[in-house]
Amino acid sequence: MKSIRNRSAMTTLVLLAMLGSAQFSGAQDYSLSNEMERKIASHPHVRRLTDWGGRPDWSADSRRLLYVSREYGDVFELNVATGKSRPITFHFPHQGIFRAIYLQNGDILLSAPRYHDPLATAYGRFFGSELWVMKGDLSGPPVPLGVTNHEGIAVARGSMRIAWVDSTAPRPIKRADNEFFSRPIDFASLKDQIWIGEIIYEGGVPRVINKRKILDCESDQGAIAEFNALRGSKCSMIEPQNLVPPDEQRLTFTMLTRKTRDDGHAGADSFILDLQSGKITQLNTRPGYFEVEGVFPDGRNSLAEHASGNQADGATNRVDLWKVALDGSGALTPVTSYNKIDPQLKSNQGVVSPDGRWMAFGVSTAAVEQKVPGQGVGIFLMDLGAAGRR
Amino acid sequence: MRMRQCIKTFATAFAPAAIIFANPALGQGYTVPPALQATIDSHPHVRRLTDWGSRPDWSGDSKRLLFVSKEYGDIFELDVATGKTRPLSFHYPHAGIFRAYYLPNGDYLLLAPRTHTPGFEAYGRSNDSELWLLKGDLSGPPIALGEHNIEGIAVARGGMRVAWSRPKEPPEERVPDAQRRAPEPSSGESNSKLWAAEIVFVDGMPQLANKRVVLDCADKYSPLVKLVTQAGQRCAGFEPQNFVPSDDNRLTFTMATTGLQAGSPYSIGAYVIDLRNGKVMDLDRDEGYAEAEGVFPDGKSTLVEFAESAVLADAVHAVDLWQYQLDGSGRRRPVTWYHSLNASLKSNQGVVSPDGRWLAFGVSTSEIESKVAGQGLGVFLMDLKAAGF
16 A cells, blocks of 8 residues: 555665666766657556656545656655646755655654765665654754664554564675675665554654564574474565454564575565564465565455566566465466566556555566666556455 | 846846745745736737746757756756746756756856855855857866856857956855855955956867956956046946857957945946947946846847846846847847836746847846746746737
């Protein structure tokens, strides 16, 4: 339903290495050839909403979309009916924003760094992000919640509950991008943990209460450890996606694993956690790259970015959006098929409107993403009803 | 010479802190009420191109506009016919951009700080801006040209010539905006200089060649300073605007002046200098607030942000765009009149397309500018031909 990334931390591991050598080696125009544009436009039941921007998030009335202009960019709100975008982060000085998500009360949750070192953008993305609340009436600058995070956040539709990833590992020494690319940080050492809490306001000032750890990537005990022990794998990274409606007692998340034995499993897989029982269930049964994306409002399915293969062989450059059942059956239905239209194309960042009618998502190519980290060729809208994917 | 106080874009260096800092205590919706929007829409021969962004600059073919999303923002290029925008500064990490201009060779000239320290936005605008060249094919990050500047610059259409003013020397003390105070009026002799140079490429790398001072507040023998002195005023600073087509041998600029007595208020006026002989003409004949804006392509006239208000702290809230002759006759003609439609409105940042057909400009209110420094309600387009220009 929200908090969709075009490129997860997992994907970034692969892309950063590519960026290291390719970042400024060629022309950087973000546009595509006319032929490629024609192919993109040929996808049924889809229309293009913007020519740039990413990470869309639906408003509760299914009429507006928040999106970020780029990584370390500004946040805009798009009126889907009129096509007009309005900036909502121009009124305060900031260092760029990673993500923006509507909160249940109309305020906006931001993931953004306090400082931005243009020479260490990758480091800042992973180790500099904090959570902030900005009033929905834009009556002031955002207020920090005192929570550091990296990558996506799950935000409830029916309450002020949020889930985020933080790490207990000490922050590594800051590295410039050229070092980050040539000598990637060992993400397995981050000791990711998913935390959950509720945002409340005291004297009008937001803060997070009831913080509690619900998943621990590093621990040798608990649901993740038990699950990985069976598969001969170990958790490298985890990322929350959505609190599942209507009761929001389940959380979808993606886990990146590495092998602990020769016949073990390594990859990116999608899961659902029952917050009451602590039980985790894998959503994907088919091999390949699976990163869970926006949940459907009936709570029965979620979107997932999926492609055959794994990150190492470029799966993240081929992903399209699929509908995956949340019951653990592994039932899959294709939703977008850009990679079939042209192998250079991919689609990602899918989020379903609360009324279930629409899907907002991104289309990109590996070449565009290499030129502009985190960038696609705009935000697109699928009529899920017309496409028979509601 | 005029005797007036000013608060304006170029005059930010002379403006009270309360005006130049965005005020986060206010409601921050950037929209205006429907009635005011209807008033804006009622201006003849104008249509709105964007809902945000500012400081437009025309491409050589009069089909595209560069603009900045906001102060410390990104730059975008708008295809006027299709209404589509494309980002031009997403492909490299940066600390925000102040302004962007087309160069005649297809590259872009950017004004941007190297770093952006939160809480030092106003300081950075006045002291940290540098000139950069961004390749037109976006084949890499911009390349620094080794010059700092303050406010706008002039970029020739017919050659790679640029003109700029350097920040105050010695630099002002680096303090957070919250502690920064506007300088006292007439706080001393100004050493402000306006520089010109040509951009050349050496082994593919751009650099500024033939740097020279074309205006110097401290040069008491120059025609300009003589003109100012004869009027009982003192030169306080420059902002270049345009090399005047078709030969680019004249330069329009805005100058701040003060009286000779301590405590004299600042004034703002529009001028043109003949770069061959140094002769300067006062374009606005000392009346009201006048800031030079985009030149017309025939080289006979220029746009000016003008307000008649005698209470000059108010003038900045009342400017509209006027056409002023460059012959020194003082003849002028209104081009936009938003402030006449509604006293809360203003129009500014006007630039005329190279084919002379279109005017791109901004519309804003003081309330919005107090909320979002440098921001208006978007970029607007006037059909100058239909409007009788």
